[in-house]
Every structure is written in structure tokens, then in C-alpha cells.
Amino acid sequence: MDAEAAKLLGAGLSMGLGAVGPGVGLGILIGKALEGIARQPEVSGDIRTNMFIGIGVTEAVALYAFVVALILIFVA
Amino acid sequence: MEPARSQHEQELQRLTAGEDEVVAAIAQRRKLAGLPMWLWGVIVLFVLVGLFFIPGGAKQELEIAAEFDLEPLVELPTIGPFDLSITKAVVYLWIATAVIVVVAIVIARNIKPHPSRFQYAMEALYELAYDGITASVMKSGVSTWFPYVGAAFFFILVNNLVGLIPLPFGEHHQLSFYAATANLNVTITLALFTFLFTHYAGMKKNGPVTYIRNWMPKGAPPVLREFIFVIHIVSEVFRLISLSVRLFANMVAGHAILAVFFAMALIFQSYLAAVVLQGGSVLIYMFEIFVAVIQAFIFAILSAVYLGGALDQEH
Numbered sequence: 001m002d003a004e005a006a007k008l009l010g011a012g013l014s015m016g017l018g019a020v021g022p023g024v025g026l027g028i029l030i031g032k033a034l035e036g037i038a039r040q041p042e043v044s045g046d047i048r049t050n051m052f053i054g055i056g057v058t059e060a061v062a063l064y065a066f067v068v069a070l071i072l073i074f075v076a
Numbered sequence: 077m078e079p080a081r082s083q084h085e086q087e088l089q090r091l092t093a094g095e096d097e098v099v100a101a102i103a104q105r106r107k108l109a110g111l112p113m114w115l116w117g118v119i120v121l122f123v124l125v126g127l128f129f130i131p132g133g134a135k136q137e138l139e140i141a142a143e144f145d146l147e148p149l150v151e152l153p154t155i156g157p158f159d160l161s162i163t164k165a166v167v168y169l170w171i172a173t174a175v176i177v178v179v180a181i182v183i184a185r186n187i188k189p190h191p192s193r194f195q196y197a198m199e200a201l202y203e204l205a206y207d208g209i210t211a212s213v214m215k216s217g218v219s220t221w222f223p224y225v226g227a228a229f230f231f232i233l234v235n236n237l238v239g240l241i242p243l244p245f246g247e248h249h250q251l252s253f254y255a256a257t258a259n260l261n262v263t264i265t266l267a268l269f270t271f272l273f274t275h276y277a278g279m280k281k282n283g284p285v286t287y288i289r290n291w292m293p294k295g296a297p298p299v300l301r302e303f304i305f306v307i308h309i310v311s312e313v314f315r316l317i318s319l320s321v322r323l324f325a326n327m328v329a330g331h332a333i334l335a336v337f338f339a340m341a342l343i344f345q346s347y348l349a350a351v352v353l354q355g356g357s358v359l360i361y362m363f364e365i366f367v368a369v370i371q372a373f374i375f376a377i378l379s380a381v382y383l384g385g386a387l388d389q390e391h
Binding site: 045052053055056057060063064070 | 141208212213318321322324325326328329370373374377378381
């Protein structure tokens, strides 16, 4: 396998595997938030705000993988 | 018995009188322009299969990375490490700034007690920035730091939305998509503002020594305390990275996916792919509008969270 192929393979793997964890995490996070809203609709505003903070932090993990993929393709 | 029964029948007749119309309406709804729905489905299917057999146009090479290249539009001299040339990122920043300034001036000049629709929309956005973002996460210093958080929110929001409008700054002045926030320099600058303001606010309120000493928990044993102090410094640096990379990567990924969807017909050279994927690109575009708003929201609310954390430190 030459270096170019390894680079592309690594980029694809990093994005694909890196998206698994945040995907599961986002599912759990939003599911729990919806559960909370369904139980207590009167605090839905607070829950939604905190949910978005959590989404931002969780999603960043997938985006690190994306950046690593970009670096592998264009820089490395 | 007899009159009661006829009354019952009358009632039944009255209740079922509208039934025929309802059945007819449902039957009508299943038809479109006189033809039943399933026939339309078959026609669409035939058209799609027909498109599959039409040969596509000339094959075209696609360079998605070229969408993000920054060629200078106006060459200017380099002063020290700073290249002052005007690239499309600069132009996009100017456009976003102009939009914000014009809208703000127009709104501020014509505030009415009975708001127009536009004023009502802007008031709702302002309320989101003030109550929804700043006041909901900061315990103190809301009115001091709202100008920064609100400005960051509106600046990123407008920048992201302007990025979804094709403007003639591509190669040879072709229409192309770009967003200033899809440039790491811009997002790092924005994140640096949050970073600096966070520590400035914390030091100003608590005093520099107390502020940094509060990074060590008081109750912890000696060695653990220093260890937590180091971890805290690392997390401060990572906040800077994650804040900038999140916005940057979201906008780059969104624009790259849009470019791929727009160009998929050229890659596959098929009219079938063109028809299907252009429909898909509309959906992706709508999702990108959602992402543009959400990313501005997340950047602003995380800035507010960091500022609030520096102002009211846990001891």
C-alpha cells in the first residue's frame, strides 16, 4: 500500500469511526432531554438550553475527527 | 313507538347526510389533475427510468477543496507576518458587517410601540440573545457582558447565513458558496475574544491572584491540587480549540456536502442522479440553515457559560 492510499484510508476511517461515539452520545443526550421535557414540560426552556450546550460539546468530538481527516488528506 | 322510531331514523339520516360528500372528497383527494395518484407514481417512475438511459454530459473534474481556496481579489503588500490582501473571506466579513450595521440602524431609527413584523422578528431575536442565551446561564454581570455575547451571536449568525447565498467570488467570478466562518483564522479570532474576555472578567471581578488560586480546589490534598490545577489549564486551552474548531468544521463540512450534492450529477454523468440529488441538495440546504442558527447559538451560549464560570467561581 503506498502512502497516498494509506492517507485516504486513514482519513475515511478516522471520520467513520470518529462519528460512532458522538452519534451514540447525541442520541442518548437528546433522548434524555426529550424524556425530561415530557415529564416536566414547565422546565422545557431550561432543558432545551442545556441540551444545546451538551450537543455543542458532544458534537465537537465528531468534528475533531473531521479535522483529523482533513489534515490527513490535505496536510500530512 | 312509531313516532319515536321515525324520529330515530330521521336522526340517523341527518347524521349520515354528509357521508357521501366526505367519501367523494376523499376520492377527489386521491386524484391529482383528474388522474389517480398511483398513475402519477407510475408516470414518475417511467420518467426516472427513462432518465437513467439518457447519456450524461461531459465528465467534469471536481475539486471540492478549491471551493475553500483563498485567492486574493485585490493584491496588497504584506506587513510583517500579516498578508493584507483582500480575499473572499474578507469580503464576506464586510458583507456580514454591513448587513448587521444596516439592519441595526434601520431598526433603531424606527422603533414603534406597535411593532411591524420586521421589528417583531428582530425583537424576538434580541430577546433570544438576552434572555435565552446570556441571562439564562450567567448569574451576575449579564448587562456588562451581554454586548459581547449578543454581538458574537449576531455576527456569527449573519456570517453563517450570508455563507448560504451564492456570491460571485469564485474562480473567474463564478457564483460560489463560501462563508467567512469556514475559515479557521476567523473562528480562532472569535474564540480568542471569548478566551481573553473570560480571563479579563474573572481577574477584574475576583482579583488576578484569587482568580488563579480558585482554579485549585481548597479541600483537595496537596499533590492532587496541583494536578487539578494543570488539568484546569489544559481544559482552558482546549476550550479555545474546541470553540474555534467546532464552528469552522461545521461550516466547512456543510459547504463541502452542499458542493458534493450539487456536483454529484457531473461525477456520475447521469440525469437520474441529477434529478434525485438536486432534490436531496434542497434538504441539505435547509439543514444547513438550521446548522447556521444552531452554531451561532452554541458559540454564544458557550461564551456566556465560560464568562459566567469565570465571574462566579466555584470555591
